[in-house]
Amino acid sequence: MASGAAPTLVRLERVGKVFPNGPAIEDLSLSVGEGEVVSLVGPSGCGKSTTLRLIAGLDAPDTGAIVWSGGAAPAMGFVFQDPTLMPWATVEANVALPLRLRGRDRAAMQGEVRSALAALGLADAGGLYPRELSGGMRMRASIARALIERPRLLLMDEPFAALDEMTRFRLNDDLLRLRRDTGATILFVTHSIYEAAYLSDRIVVMSPRPGRAVAEIAVDAPPDREGYRHAPAFMEMCRAVSAALRTAGAEAAA
Amino acid sequence: MTPPRALAPLTALALALAAWETLVRVNGVPAYILPAPSLVLTTLWSDRAVLAPSLLVTLRTAMAALFLATTGGLALAILFARARWLERALYPFAVIMQVTPVVAIAPLLLIYAEPQTAVLACAFLVAFFPILANASLGLSSTDRGLVDLFRLSRATRMQELVHLRLPAALPQILAGIRIGGGLSLVGAVVAEIAAGTAGAGAGLAFRIVEAGYRLNIPRMFAALVLIALAGLVIFAVLNWLSARLLSPWHESAAPRRLG
Numbered sequence: 461m462a463s464g465a466a467p468t469l470v471r472l473e474r475v476g477k478v479f480p481n482g483p484a485i486e487d488l489s490l491s492v493g494e495g496e497v498v499s500l501v502g503p504s505g506c507g508k509s510t511t512l513r514l515i516a517g518l519d520a521p522d523t524g525a526i527v528w529s530g531g532a533a534p535a536m537g538f539v540f541q542d543p544t545l546m547p548w549a550t551v552e553a554n555v556a557l558p559l560r561l562r563g564r565d566r567a568a569m570q571g572e573v574r575s576a577l578a579a580l581g582l583a584d585a586g587g588l589y590p591r592e593l594s595g596g597m598r599m600r601a602s603i604a605r606a607l608i609e610r611p612r613l614l615l616m617d618e619p620f621a622a623l624d625e626m627t628r629f630r631l632n633d634d635l636l637r638l639r640r641d642t643g644a645t646i647l648f649v650t651h652s653i654y655e656a657a658y659l660s661d662r663i664v665v666m667s668p669r670p671g672r673a674v675a676e677i678a679v680d681a682p683p684d685r686e687g688y689r690h691a692p693a694f695m696e697m698c699r700a701v702s703a704a705l706r707t708a709g710a711e712a713a714a
Numbered sequence: 715m716t717p718p719r720a721l722a723p724l725t726a727l728a729l730a731l732a733a734w735e736t737l738v739r740v741n742g743v744p745a746y747i748l749p750a751p752s753l754v755l756t757t758l759w760s761d762r763a764v765l766a767p768s769l770l771v772t773l774r775t776a777m778a779a780l781f782l783a784t785t786g787g788l789a790l791a792i793l794f795a796r797a798r799w800l801e802r803a804l805y806p807f808a809v810i811m812q813v814t815p816v817v818a819i820a821p822l823l824l825i826y827a828e829p830q831t832a833v834l835a836c837a838f839l840v841a842f843f844p845i846l847a848n849a850s851l852g853l854s855s856t857d858r859g860l861v862d863l864f865r866l867s868r869a870t871r872m873q874e875l876v877h878l879r880l881p882a883a884l885p886q887i888l889a890g891i892r893i894g895g896g897l898s899l900v901g902a903v904v905a906e907i908a909a910g911t912a913g914a915g916a917g918l919a920f921r922i923v924e925a926g927y928r929l930n931i932p933r934m935f936a937a938l939v940l941i942a943l944a945g946l947v948i949f950a951v952l953n954w955l956s957a958r959l960l961s962p963w964h965e966s967a968a969p970r971r972l973g
């Protein structure tokens with residue numbers, strides 16, 4: 461799955477996006493294969509969120525193209541940096557939202573909602589309101605909602621940045637397990653080198669604004685990542701990503 | 715154990731009334747200058763045949779005005795949220811209506827409309843703006859992330875309104891209705907005084923004016939007490955309703971955590 465053999469799901473071809481205060485990304489090319497976990501790392505403000513929004517169709521690129529393998533964009537799940545839950549709705553209703561907006565009736569989606577909650581360890585939290593949850597549980601609910609429609613592509617924008625480190629580690633492992641169980645394709649934005657090295661099959665390093673993909677690093681690690689966090693190979697990977705980021709920054713400054 | 719929260723204001727009220735009663739009795743102040751609280755209380759009972767129907771008239775006017783202001787204000791706020799140009803075109807007039815004192819509008823309305831209609835219109839005018847302004851603010855400050863989420867699910871504009879913008883704006887909408895509820899009573903009272911309607915449609919404010927002409931000071935006080943009570947009841951009912959609707963999820967209404 462880490463190899464380049466997987467068929468491409470989506471390809472960005474020299475994509476650019478200009479905001480009133482100047483270009484945010486420029487000539488950005490990258491691809492994501494079916495079943496692959498790709499991380500996007502880069503300094504803050506380099507256009508990582510913008511890239512995800514373009515892929516999700518929430519914004520349109522000014523130049524370049526986004527090409528989907530099937531021709532049209534598939535169903536996508538999006539996990540924002542904030543959990544973005546509706547405070548007036550229970551966890552269950554929040555997770556069920558995408559199905560409800562498609563006009564599915566309550567009874568028919570009960571089972572799906574319950575299994576999505578269970579998959580993220582929220583089996584007992586369905587009746588609670590967001591304000592009653594911890595930060596980690598809110599993020600779990602947000603992920604459950606993004607997965608409820610079994611999207612072909614899961615876009616995640618620094619989902620764990622606001623969480624404490626222990627919670628973050630646990631959610632990293634949960635995400636790996638989910639990925640193993642569902643074979644989901646994930647494009648994951650993070651500014652944590654460790655997180656990128658731990659989760660990804662491939663890491664794309666972006667330059668400072670205007671963002672371009674300046675390096676790609678393939679991660680060669682056992683799929684279940686058992687003990688990988690403490691393996692010398694992991695530290696080696698972190699060093700490599702860190703070096704690529706430094707080079708990207710130096711190039712832009714020169 | 716802390717005493718119930720109502721204890722302090724109730725004690726203050728009792729002390730003030732006792733002082734008032736004593737002052738009137740000790741100095742032998744005549745009732746046409748300042749009636750004792752006990753006399754006001756007995757007047758409330760003895761004049762009930764006049765006061766109770768008037769209380770109903772005023773309450774009914776205020777409630778009808780609040781209902782119309784709520785439906786109208788909410789509907790216009792929804793229109794504004796859909797079409798910004800409409801908001802730019804109409805909002806200044808809503809502001810002008812609001813800043814013009816209703817006392818000044820009432821005599822004019824009375825020329826064109828039946829007294830009861832004019833009174834209702836005045837009460838509506840003062841209650842309408844805070845409801846519109848609050849609902850407008852609420853509907854336009856929906857969380858950007860949630861809007862994106864709805865767009866991602868290809869929600870229709872109707873779904874976005876019903877499942878996102880309206881519930882998100884509920885705290886502000888209810889705040890507007892709470893303000894409007896108090897103001898609708900003010901509007902009704904002011905317009906009644908300007909209208910001076912006698913007969914079956916006479917509200918509490920008219921009773922005050924009428925009793926003033928007849929130097930029936932105890933009845934003036936009794937009617938005033940009823941107006942204040944009506945205001946309190948409106949306030950309490952709307953606060954209760956608002957807390958009920960927001961209680962499971964909103965910070966303002968959530969039960970305090972122990973600890």
Ligand SMILES: Nc1ncnc2c1ncn2[C@@H]1O[C@H](COP(=O)(O)OP(=O)(O)O)[C@@H](O)[C@H]1O
Pocket residue numbers: 479480481484502503504505506507508509510511669
């Ligand atoms: N809607 C917008 N309007 C104007 N500028 C924006 C907008 N969205 C993002 N930007 C700017 O574009 C740049 C890239 O933003 P973003 O994609 O959020 O960066 P990142 O997620 O990598 O931190 C930033 O400098 C940001 O200020």
Ligand SMILES: [Mg+2]
Pocket residue numbers: 508509510617618
């Ligand atoms: Mg970002």
